[in-house]
Amino acid sequence: MDKLPYTNKCFVGDGFLFTPDGLSLEEMAVLLHEEGYLSDDEMAECGGVPALRRKLYDELSENRHHYSADVDRPFDEETLMEKAEDDRLFREVNSYADYLGVNDPLFMDMIITFEDLQAFGLEVNGKNIVDAELIAKATQLDNVVMERRLGEASNREERIIEMVTWILAGRE
Secondary structure (H helix, E strand, O other), rough: OOOOOOOOOOOOOOEEEOOOOOOOOOHHHHHHHOOOOOOHHHHHOOOHHHHHHHHHHHHHOOOOOOOOOOOOOOOOOHHHHHHHHHHHHHHHHHHHHHOOOOOOOOOOOOOOOHHHHHHHOOOHHHHHHHHHHHHHHHHHHOOHHHHHHHHHOOHHHHHHHHHHHHHOOOOO
């Protein structure tokens, strides 16, 4: 994949935008064109790559969003409030993960969703999401250590560990 001058942005429940085994910009442009995010005119310009780069820049640097032409997006006040809350949480996640030095797919798989935290009565914030991701990764690497840690955990950490165990078991 071409190197871009952007930081890698992680999306809760989806993962990181740029990964070593990810699509090339050309492949991504084709898929986005099929979904209506890039027009025929944009695809005619070098296979859509320049348009894709502009849209990535808008999203990552300018906080401007682009949507598929195939999907109706009603922008009522509730939709805008939800989008603003999602953006705030994504910023919190990225900021806290950057602070800890773990904003990388090596440390976080981004399997935790907002709904997971809500289901376990945990506050939906960046710290809880990142901590849950790190606990999930640690559990996958060494389940015994995490079981021992459960005895020393605070109530919040216990709930996060219970949630992660539930998620890793397939959310059943």
